[in-house]
Amino acid sequence: MFVKTFEASRINAPGPATRDATIVGSIHEERPMVDSSASGASELRELVSRVGEPETITGWKALADGLLVNRACAFHRNMEISARYAWMYGLLPACFKWVGLAAFASHHVRLALVPLWLDTDRSGYVNIPRSLGRQRLLLMEDVNTIRETNNAIFNDIFWVHLAYVSGDDGIGRVRALLQADSYYGSVIAGFEAIEQGRRVLEGRSASTLDRQAAEDLIWAGNVQLLEHEQRALVQPHFDRLSCAFARLVSLGSATSFEVRGARQEAGYFTSFYLDSLTRGLPRVLQSRGWPRITRFDDRWWWILASVVPRFRRFGADQKLIDTSLHRILDAARDHAATPCRIPHLSTESESPPNAWQWRPKSSAGPRANLTYRRHGH
Numbered sequence: 001m002f003v004k005t006f007e008a009s010r011i012n013a014p015g016p017a018t019r020d021a022t023i024v025g026s027i028h029e030e031r032p033m034v035d036s037s038a039s040g041a042s043e044l045r046e047l048v049s050r051v052g053e054p055e056t057i058t059g060w061k062a063l064a065d066g067l068l069v070n071r072a073c074a075f076h077r078n079m080e081i082s083a084r085y086a087w088m089y090g091l092l093p094a095c096f097k098w099v100g101l102a103a104f105a106s107h108h109v110r111l112a113l114v115p116l117w118l119d120t121d122r123s124g125y126v127n128i129p130r131s132l133g134r135q136r137l138l139l140m141e142d143v144n145t146i147r148e149t150n151n152a153i154f155n156d157i158f159w160v161h162l163a164y165v166s167g168d169d170g171i172g173r174v175r176a177l178l179q180a181d182s183y184y185g186s187v188i189a190g191f192e193a194i195e196q197g198r199r200v201l202e203g204r205s206a207s208t209l210d211r212q213a214a215e216d217l218i219w220a221g222n223v224q225l226l227e228h229e230q231r232a233l234v235q236p237h238f239d240r241l242s243c244a245f246a247r248l249v250s251l252g253s254a255t256s257f258e259v260r261g262a263r264q265e266a267g268y269f270t271s272f273y274l275d276s277l278t279r280g281l282p283r284v285l286q287s288r289g290w291p292r293i294t295r296f297d298d299r300w301w302w303i304l305a306s307v308v309p310r311f312r313r314f315g316a317d318q319k320l321i322d323t324s325l326h327r328i329l330d331a332a333r334d335h336a337a338t339p340c341r342i343p344h345l346s347t348e349s350e351s352p353p354n355a356w357q358w359r360p361k362s363s364a365g366p367r368a369n370l371t372y373r374r375h376g377h
Helices: 014-025 038-051 057-065 074-091 095-110 114-118 130-132 140-165 168-176 182-202 208-238 245-251 262-268 273-274 281-287 296-315 318-334
Strands: none
Touching: 014 074, 038 074, 038 140, 038 168, 038 262, 038 273, 057 140, 057 168, 074 140, 074 318, 095 114, 095 140, 095 245, 095 296, 130 273, 140 168, 140 182, 140 208, 168 182, 182 208, 182 245, 208 296, 262 296, 296 318
């Protein structure tokens, strides 16, 4: 079922640019509800069929952006981005590791946006221009850079997953769109690896060793997407951050993937500074410089040595990761129709807004709406 879906009025003019411009300009409309089950994938394909499959990168980016609400402040947009990552992960959890990681990273970004809450208009939406005019003490320029980074990552990579999962020949569609664009070289290589591993996992005759090799290949492909994100998107933005804010971000770069409970949380917890100054101490001493998350080599070491291995182990526990992703989706639902506010300071329950139309599949409530199907299992 759809909620306010795209209704792109079609213009009878030839060429992909004209058609995709129509999609860009009329994203009012039909959005699939946040349902990560097999039916959610079917509704996504129906949506693409209705509006017409985009033929350019611009068209696919417009389609992806249209899955978010039209008017969203910094907090609402961040939460919707996090929720869409979680939704996309649920459509193909055996393959879409990058969006799983991105869901938790984007969800964590909301905490860095809290200073923007100081500048809200009467309707509760953040006044970005006024925020940027505040004193340097509040580091508003840096906060806004974090917001822009999160938005840029979604705009640059999410649509590729959308194109891949929206039809039968997903990899063929991705090849046609990206093969002539050197900027996306590592992205298409990553999806080629994901596709190769997926074929093995979805086959019935693969041996245990073949399946393990396929999973490793899928992870390698997702790491290529992650490296593209870090090099092409994150680093240029992080280079703009002030030294003071870079230290704060380094200190706050820690996650346990929304796991609750002291024992479980400790098992998945990872911290940039803690890891850098323990397991990474030899490389810190060799570099003779204090580790900073804004420095690519320091950050990439932490991601490969700690974040990815923990998330891989975390993702192997289907019940655990489902529970954590539900928390992200529930947060997006709870904040979708409320004025901007500091996350998690309010505990009152609110009815779901029209824009999110959470429709439980059982009496278990809204959480029953997010279900996963692990391909090849």
